[in-house]
Amino acid sequence: MFEPKRLHPVSVIFTTIQTFKQLILGFLPIAILAIGDGMFFYLVLGIGVLLLLIVGFSVLTWMRYTYQVEEDQLRIEHGVFIRKKRTISKHRIQSIDLSQNIIHRLFGLTKVQIETAGSDHKIDAALHAVTLQEGKKLHDQLKYKQTVEMQRTDDQVEVVSYPSKQVSTKELLIAGSTSASFGFIIGLFALGFSELEVIIPDSFYNQASAWVVNLTIQAMIVMALTFFIIIWALGILVTLFQYWKFTITRYEKELFITRGLLEKKQMTIPLKRIQAVGIKETIIRQLFGFSTVYVEIASGDINNSGDMKTLVFPLMNRKNIHSFLAEILPEYHLPIEKQMKLPKRALPYYLVRTAFIPLIASIIVAFIAVDWIAVALIVFILSAVIGYFQYRSARYQLSNHQLMIQTRVLNKDILLLKHHRLQSFAVKQHFLHRRHNLASIDTAILSRLAGRHVMLNEVDVESALQLADWYSYEK
């Protein structure tokens, strides 16, 4: 247990790929120039030599990289030219995540990612390739005072007596088929097919028809539909691959997530790093009554993939959220009754905010391009409708230590905030607000090493002050 170990030799492949990726951008212009000058032979030669060098370097890197587990620390030594030694104390380790991509799975390996509390990610360590068995062993050895019992059965981690929830295939299919890109496309098509011919002026048709003269309308529609179905299917596939068997388990002090079909991923979220819980409903999902649950966490690198907003559940029926939170995150609750809405006099503000610019645009269009007035008016009406729904959705609820704020831009977003997680609290009033006894509130939470402002516009001024009193430490 105490002697230094090397990573699995496959890590050479990873280093090679990684280095090559980094270099390729720099060499691409040279390569293109070389091809242009007819120096193809030299280019191939150059690439060959380069590859050889990189592979050699990767092998050296692998040879020089050792790790060892000592009493209560992990020691890593690495570096080809500059030797670096790093010791990470067990007590400081926040989470150890195992993840496997396709190459890992081919060889039965895993990547071990060790995260410490600091915000400096250079301090964190990642063992790129060790055998799965070794990975599990490391996980158990380094876990400080972890009483979690895990039994491995076949292909999935089974956990004894901790609340856990897995996504169903049906939910995943729905999640995929209602993903954001799809919503956008369907909206576009709905608009296109129903109204296009009426709205768009004849002059445009005449010009456009010059180049599509060979295509019949039917053929175009078929093409568009095929394209659309392919994109849709792709969206569903991506979601299935990403969130396959998404399972979340609640331990005493952390949430543990496993997911993925080809690339298996594990994620540990320490509870004390959770800054807020959010529930998001895109327009389409809202129609069908589905929501996504996510958390805002303090430091960023837990998930490297940018699109994933630290989901704690990819999709579930709105009705189940209450029991889900009660089981997995009992610190937070979704209040259903006593939600406070905005006063009626707030509505004009919301309408003006969304529809003012389209209105001006419509007026301009009416003067300079009267043909297009229908399009402008539709945009204007749509934005007014959005404004109305923003007003309708805006609400809040206050219970002991938790503030719920629900807002909408296009999608509905509910945030559950804890008193001690709010970094500051502001009440804003402009001169019209003062006349109408309204105020906006603006508070901030920490999210990925930066602040995220949570705002609720045009609340009744008395309620805003009550919220401020609730927040204030000087009672």
Added chain:
Amino acid sequence: MRNAPTERIATDAIKAWKVSAIMLSIIPLLITIALFVLAYYFEFSYWFAIGLTVFTIIEAVVTIVFIPKIRWNRWRYQIFDQEIYVQHGILVVTRTIIPMIRIQHVDTKQGPILKNYKLASLTISTAATTHEIPALLEEEASNLRDQISELARVEQDDV
């Protein structure tokens, strides 16, 4: 938060702001002159330049004469044991509560203009936001900084 904070910032803030406003309005002035010159050499209408002149004058009067006074009048702050309470804003009046236990660090800052008037500004940072009290007397600013950092020295739970 029912009442405005009690403390005002230094009166010299108005002078300091006026100086920086004068400096800023040099930019539109230069553009206006450039436009006159261009109009002379390239022989296009002087109306653009005249329009810009009017704009420059109005902008200068508003930002130099009116805004510093209104801004000063609105600026208030108050330090409690457990939180800082700040009010500012001209059109939009913002009142902010910053709890002491959320404060990560406090800085005092002084540019050349503020230095000239023996003023300094105080910047208060939490993990997610930063707040500034713009123009305090030098001494007051450093006293406040020490006082706040003393009050903020409470056991912090994770962020």
